[in-house]
Amino acid sequence: MRGFEPRPLGTGRVLALLGAIAALLLPHATRIPLWISTATGVAFAVRALFAWRGYGMPPQWILAALAVASAGGIWFSYGALFGRDAAVALLILMLSLKLMELRSTRDALVLIVLGYFLAITDFLYSQTIATALYLVTCVWCITACLVAFQYRSQQPRAVPALRASAVMLAQAAPLMLVLFVLFPRVQGPLWGLPQATSSGVTGLSDSMSPGSLSNLSLSDGVAFRVDFAAPVPALGRLYWRGPVMWDFDGRTWRAGESPGAGISGIDTIGEPIRYTVTLEAHEMRWLFALDVPAQIVEGSRLTGDLQLIAGRPVRNRLRYDMSSHLDYRFGLAEDAVNLQRARRLPRGFNPRSVALADQWRSAGASPRAIVQQALSMFRQQPFFYTLVPPELGRDSVDEFLFDTRRGFCEHFASSFVVLMRAAGLPARVVTGYQGGVLNPLGDYLMVRQSEAHAWAEVWIENEGWIRVDPTAAVSPQRIEAGIAAAIPDGEPLPLLVRTGNPWLRQMRFGIDAMANGWNQWVLGYSPDRQMRLFQRVGFSDANWHNLVIALMVATGVVLGALSLVVMRRLRRSATDPLVGAWNALSRKLATASPKLARQAHEGPETYLMRAAAAFPQTREALQRICRLYADARYGPAPSPTSAKDLARLVRALHLEAGGH
Amino acid sequence: MNRDLSPVLDAVGGIVLGKQRAIRLTIACLLARGHLLIEDLPGVGKTTLAHALARALGLDFQRIQFTSDLLPADVLGVSVFERETGTFKFHPGPVFTQVVLADEVNRATPKAQSALLEAMEEHQVTIDGVTRRLPEPFFVIATQNPSHQTGTFPLPESQLDRFLMRIELGYPDAAAERALLAGSERRDLIEHLAPALDATRFTQLQQAARKVHVAPALLDYLQALIAHTRHSPDFVIGLSPRAGLSLLNAARAWAFLDDRGAVLPEDMQAVLPSVVGHRLHIASGTSRLSSDALAARLIAEVPVP
Numbered sequence: 001m002r003g004f005e006p007r008p009l010g011t012g013r014v015l016a017l018l019g020a021i022a023a024l025l026l027p028h029a030t031r032i033p034l035w036i037s038t039a040t041g042v043a044f045a046v047r048a049l050f051a052w053r054g055y056g057m058p059p060q061w062i063l064a065a066l067a068v069a070s071a072g073g074i075w076f077s078y079g080a081l082f083g084r085d086a087a088v089a090l091l092i093l094m095l096s097l098k099l100m101e102l103r104s105t106r107d108a109l110v111l112i113v114l115g116y117f118l119a120i121t122d123f124l125y126s127q128t129i130a131t132a133l134y135l136v137t138c139v140w141c142i143t144a145c146l147v148a149f150q151y152r153s154q155q156p157r158a159v160p161a162l163r164a165s166a167v168m169l170a171q172a173a174p175l176m177l178v179l180f181v182l183f184p185r186v187q188g189p190l191w192g193l194p195q196a197t198s199s200g201v202t203g204l205s206d207s208m209s210p211g212s213l214s215n216l217s218l219s220d221g222v223a224f225r226v227d228f229a230a231p232v233p234a235l236g237r238l239y240w241r242g243p244v245m246w247d248f249d250g251r252t253w254r255a256g257e258s259p260g261a262g263i264s265g266i267d268t269i270g271e272p273i274r275y276t277v278t279l280e281a282h283e284m285r286w287l288f289a290l291d292v293p294a295q296i297v298e299g300s301r302l303t304g305d306l307q308l309i310a311g312r313p314v315r316n317r318l319r320y321d322m323s324s325h326l327d328y329r330f331g332l333a334e335d336a337v338n339l340q341r342a343r344r345l346p347r348g349f350n351p352r353s354v355a356l357a358d359q360w361r362s363a364g365a366s367p368r369a370i371v372q373q374a375l376s377m378f379r380q381q382p383f384f385y386t387l388v389p390p391e392l393g394r395d396s397v398d399e400f401l402f403d404t405r406r407g408f409c410e411h412f413a414s415s416f417v418v419l420m421r422a423a424g425l426p427a428r429v430v431t432g433y434q435g436g437v438l439n440p441l442g443d444y445l446m447v448r449q450s451e452a453h454a455w456a457e458v459w460i461e462n463e464g465w466i467r468v469d470p471t472a473a474v475s476p477q478r479i480e481a482g483i484a485a486a487i488p489d490g491e492p493l494p495l496l497v498r499t500g501n502p503w504l505r506q507m508r509f510g511i512d513a514m515a516n517g518w519n520q521w522v523l524g525y526s527p528d529r530q531m532r533l534f535q536r537v538g539f540s541d542a543n544w545h546n547l548v549i550a551l552m553v554a555t556g557v558v559l560g561a562l563s564l565v566v567m568r569r570l571r572r573s574a575t576d577p578l579v580g581a582w583n584a585l586s587r588k589l590a591t592a593s594p595k596l597a598r599q600a601h602e603g604p605e606t607y608l609m610r611a612a613a614a615f616p617q618t619r620e621a622l623q624r625i626c627r628l629y630a631d632a633r634y635g636p637a638p639s640p641t642s643a644k645d646l647a648r649l650v651r652a653l654h655l656e657a658g659g660h
Numbered sequence: 661m662n663r664d665l666s667p668v669l670d671a672v673g674g675i676v677l678g679k680q681r682a683i684r685l686t687i688a689c690l691l692a693r694g695h696l697l698i699e700d701l702p703g704v705g706k707t708t709l710a711h712a713l714a715r716a717l718g719l720d721f722q723r724i725q726f727t728s729d730l731l732p733a734d735v736l737g738v739s740v741f742e743r744e745t746g747t748f749k750f751h752p753g754p755v756f757t758q759v760v761l762a763d764e765v766n767r768a769t770p771k772a773q774s775a776l777l778e779a780m781e782e783h784q785v786t787i788d789g790v791t792r793r794l795p796e797p798f799f800v801i802a803t804q805n806p807s808h809q810t811g812t813f814p815l816p817e818s819q820l821d822r823f824l825m826r827i828e829l830g831y832p833d834a835a836a837e838r839a840l841l842a843g844s845e846r847r848d849l850i851e852h853l854a855p856a857l858d859a860t861r862f863t864q865l866q867q868a869a870r871k872v873h874v875a876p877a878l879l880d881y882l883q884a885l886i887a888h889t890r891h892s893p894d895f896v897i898g899l900s901p902r903a904g905l906s907l908l909n910a911a912r913a914w915a916f917l918d919d920r921g922a923v924l925p926e927d928m929q930a931v932l933p934s935v936v937g938h939r940l941h942i943a944s945g946t947s948r949l950s951s952d953a954l955a956a957r958l959i960a961e962v963p964v965p
Contacts, residue, residue: 105893151891600963603925635922636873 009108013148014051016158017108018044018099020141024118025092027134031125032089033077039070043096058100067097088121108149115142129518140165174558182551184544185527203282204242204431206255208454210396213431214387214408217483219449222280223433224288225516226445229274235435236480237326239455239467240288240447242432244305246341248421250349251396253414253429259304259338265464266292266330272323278519279318285310288432288447290324291467297322304338305428306330319524331464334426339459342426350397350418357422367460370423371468374416378473381405383412385475409478412470413454426459430467435482442513450483577643582629585650589614592655604630615655625649662919664865665691667856671716675849676709678836682827684917685934686713686801690862691869691913694824694906695780695800697765697938704829706803707763708846714759717862718855719797722757724776726768728811732775736785750787755779758795758859762802766812776800777819797863817897817939824906825934869916874908874923880965881925882908885932888962894954895940907935925964932959 022044029037050057070093071081078086095114101107119135119142144158144165151161203223205212224240232238245253272294279287287297287308296302297320299311310318345354360370384406392399397415400407407415413429420427434453436445455469472479521529530547539546583598589611590597596614598607608626612619625646632642639645661669665687672683686709689696698706707723714721724735737753754760755776762776779785780800784793802823805812820826832840843849857865882904890898899907908923910931915923936958937951 150893601929601960603929603964605924605926606929630924631922633877634873634875634924636875 009051009102009105009149011051011054013108013145014102015048016148017102017111017142017145018048018051020138020145021095021111021115021118023141024115024122024135024138025095027122027126027131028088028092031085032092035073036077036089036093040092040096043099047099047102057103063097063100067094070094070097084124088124091118091121105149109146112142112146112149127523129515132518136169140169143168171562174562175555178551178554178558180522180525181530181533182547182554184547184551185525185530203284203449204286204452205284206243207252208243208245208254208410208414208429208431209252210389210392210400210407210411210414213410213452213454214389216452217387217408217450221449222512222515223282223447223449223451224277224279226436226447227276227278227443228445229276232438232445233273233326234480235482236472238435238445239291239430239453239469240433240436241291241306241308241430242286242288243430244303244307244457245429245431246305247344248346248414248418250346250394258307258309259335265333266325266328267332268292268294268325269327269329270325272325274321274323276319276321278516278524279314279320281315281317283313283315285313287314287318287320289322290326292325292328292330294323294325304335317519317523319520329464331459332462334459334464339426342428342459343421343424345418345421350395350422352395352398352402353415353418354422356401357419357424361423367425367458370420370425371458371460374419375468375470375473378412378416378470383407383474385409385412385471385478409471410454412474413456416456416468416470420456420458428457430455430457434469434479437482439509439513439516441509442516444513444516446512446516578629578632578646581643581647581650582633584647585625585653588650588653588655604633618653618655621649621653625653662865662917664857664861665917668713668716671853671856672709672712675712675846675853676705677839677843678832679705679709679829682829683709683713685825685827685931688910688913688917688931689825689934690717690797690799691866691916692824692906692909693797693866694910695802695822697820697823697826698801698803698829699806699826700803700829702805704831705846706829707761708850709829710759710761710801710803712850712853713801714761715850715853716856717759718858719758719799719862720795721759721761722754723761723763724754725763726765726772728767728769730768730772732772735772735775736779736787739788748788750790750792752792755785756792756794758797758799760798760800762800764805765802766804766814768813770813770816773813773815773819776802777822780822797859797866820938821900821902823938824910825931826938827934865916869913870909872912872915872923873921874912877965878923878925878928881928881962884962884965885928885958888958889936889940892961894957897940899936899939903936903939907932910935929959 025040049055071090074081074086074090074093078089080086081090091114095111095118098107098111098114102111116139119139122131122135140162144161147164147168148158148161204216243255244258245255247254247256273290275290277288287300287310289308292306293302293308296308297310300308302308357370360373365373382405385408386406387408389400389407389411390404392404392411397418400411401415401419410429410431417427417429431452431454433447433451434455435451436447437451438444439446453471455467455471457465458468459465469479534541534546539550582604586596586598586607593614596611602610604626608622612622615622628642628646628649632638632646668687669680669683672687673680676683686696690713698709700706711721711723724730733753735753735755737751737756739748739750741747742749760776765773765776775785779794779798783796783798784791786792804815831837840846885907886899886904889895907928911923911928914927914931915921918927920927933952933955936955940951940954940958
């Protein structure tokens with residue numbers, strides 16, 4: 001039997017708490033098995049009904065049985081009770097059961113604290129700005145519940161609670177910043193947990209068939225962002241190299257095995273340009289760099305066809321410094337085996353193209369002339385650059401070159417390379433990204449999936465591998481001004497890529513600049529960055545010891561500043577000179593004997609009696625002071641000079657030692 | 661001490677021994693036109709106090725003993741048919757007097773209680789469609805036994821709220837008890853008590869007490885006290901606006917008794933336990949505090965502005 005009946009919680013407060021916790025659970029709904037989300041939903045509905053109708057809670061033994069059953073269910077679903085997914089599911093189920101124990105204010109507080117913990121678990125899955133904003137809103141609401149449960153009234157109004165909660169969160173924000181910036185970091189992804197952030201990110205792959213790049217171009221996702229140290233070179237020169245395709249089976253190009261390291265074969269001209277790439281996770285191993293890379297990223301290697309390959313698939317956002325030479329000559333001494341591979345064509349495909357190339361070769365044209373002939377064919381005949389090319393049959397190159405003549409960059413690159421190979425010239429398809437969009441708000445280059453591109457490389461004696469972009473012959477705008485300018489109106493380009501609406505464009509830039517800042521400064525705030533930040537403000541060494549000291553000092557400063565503000569507000573009445581003089585008396589008496597400081601709840605008469613008992617000799621003076629104060633503060637007609645008089649009396653007061 | 665009221669205090673203090681503070685609170689309560697509830701064990705001098713007070717103030721006095729079979733008519737009066745005139749004649753009940761002592765009010769049924777309580781609130785009673793004014797001044801001094809005793813109907817909160825103050829007398833100290841035992845019969849003393857005031861003068865004093873100045877700083881204090889009861893989790897129900905007004909009037913009367921022209925925070929603190937004690941409810945879960953301890957905590961937790 002309980003010693004007391006708990007104070008009723010109030011229906012409104014319980015429903016608000018249920019709502020706030022349900023909002024915190026919402027992002028998990030898709031990640032947990034259906035039976036758990038159903039059970040949780042039922043628990044919330046049942047508890048809400050109980051609160052609404054005022055029913056009593058179910059008995060303990062039912063809850064105990066349900067708890068055991070839940071743990072068993074988790075074990076059955078996940079094969080464990082620990083680990084991120086199982087532990088989160090367990091937390092959610094136990095929290096749902098705790099709802100059935102929600103009787104007293106204490107239970108509500110337990111639920112609220114669990115709610116805060118739940119907010120953290122959402123971050124284990126997603127760390128986007130949207131998640132952060134959503135969770136901040138949830139935390140705001142749940143803190144309002146915390147405030148509401150401190151009120152005596154069972155039906156507190158929502159607005160004051162929400163306002164108090166907002167003020168408290170605002171007060172906590174500087175402390176949060178201090179902890180974020182100064183708390184010693186550990187190397188590795190945020191939260192130190194293995195992340196599965198792939199979430200179906202599409203990007204370039206190691207094969208290319210008609211339609212693969214044009215599909216990619218419909219995606220609005222960002223592939224990577226680039227920060228240039230110097231002014232950004234002309235868009236037309238920005239070829240971000242990705243997978244290089246060597247092998248063709250008549251329809252699909254494949255990267256195949258890359259030739260071995262070949263950085264030695266590069267002759268570069270002039271100084272390299274420097275930039276930093278922040279690459280989004282794409283589950284593949286390519287790192288993107290401008291042709292040709294002048295350095296490699298730690299843990300990666302440069303292949304013989306200049307692909308930059310990371311040691312393991314890029315599963316997390318990766319930031320690397322890079323430099324590239326835009327003017328170069330490469331592959332003058334290419335291996336004969338590779339050249340042979342770059343001439344190979346499947347037999348029995350695309351007879352018309354092969355015949356056309358044969359015709360060029362038998363005319364005895366130089367390699368340069370053959371390249372020019374192919375390009376002028378693209379330029380002079382009615383080829384169209386479009387995102388929605390017609391379907392192609394078995395001899396895709398023939399159909400494209402002679403019948404449909406409508407295609408996207410992969411059609412142009414593929415058919416060009418087939419023509420070159422048929423004419424006996426070594427050639428290969430290079431995929432990657434071309435150009436990018438300069439974000440004026442963040443002063444960086446966004447390279448999106450829609451900038452995916454394919455071009456060709458042809459090997460010519462004494463010149464090495466030279467880049468030929470047949471798309472540029474058909475649609476120079478694509479290369480010089482970007483994809484949005486090159487695609488005819490009415491084609492299904494991602495809405496926001498379109499240049500049409502300046503307001504939308506501006507918003508798009510703003511959102512991306514924000515996302516970039518978030519990635520760089522919040523998610524990408526690594527020990528390395530922390531160290532650099534420290535060095536910038538003048539500390540040479542950001543070891544744990546120094547960080548903890550800095551953390552404590554900064555926390556102290558923030559808390560001190562906050563307390564000052566609050567105290568000043570509390571003491572605002574002390575600016576009244578009368579109250580100031582009155583407080584001076586308290587200070588004076590307190591210096592004589594600490595016990596004599598006036599207590600907050602003591603009125604003038606009470607205080608006078610206490611003080612006079614301690615200093616009987618000064619009773620009269622004290623009496624005068626207290627009377628004067630009481631008259632001035634509580635009397636009907638205070639004298640205008642009373643504050644001054646009081647101050648003078650207090651100054652003149654002599655407290656003889658030995659008074660007590 | 662106020663010149664006019666000091667003899668009253670002395671006179672009553674000569675009969676109810678060792679209860680200076682309770683007597684003073686009682687006078688302050690009447691001065692503030694409030695009704696008084698005295699809660700204590702039988703035999704500690706509740707009736708004597710009420711009777712002596714009425715006598716000393718020069719007011720009419722009637723006592724109603726509340727029992728479980730008391731009917732509203734026993735309190736308010738009844739209309740009786742008179743054959744000679746062929747009409748109903750109203751025979752006023754004991755409530756038609758200036759000081760009513762409602763003894764053991766929680767022994768009566770709620771129906772009888774509410775008959776009295778309506779009279780308290782309105783200063784009038786309505787019987788058979790005729791509204792009759794009660795004399796002025798009009799006070800009810802109700803006594804009740806601690807409610808855990810058997811055969812009681814505890815007054816509900818709404819009716820408790822009509823009493824300005826609730827006080828407890830408690831046992832007298834040893835010296836006072838000795839004087840009581842050695843002295844003569846209390847009833848005789850009351851019989852021979854000379855009135856120190858009369859009704860007219862007392863009404864004037866009531867009006868004067870209303871004019872005691874209340875500074876804005878003191879209103880701040882009053883509001884802070886009320887707000888604290890509404891926001892602190894220690895209290896189940898906060899003080900109502902009526903309780904705030906009661907507190908203010910009681911503090912005025914207290915200051916007036918002290919012959920002061922303005923209310924000090926101390927006045928408010930002095931009357932606060934009696935005024936709010938029966939209006940506050942302690943949050944269960946916190947330890948069981950007496951209403952005095954709760955009032956003391958309220959005073960200690962709210963700074964004086």
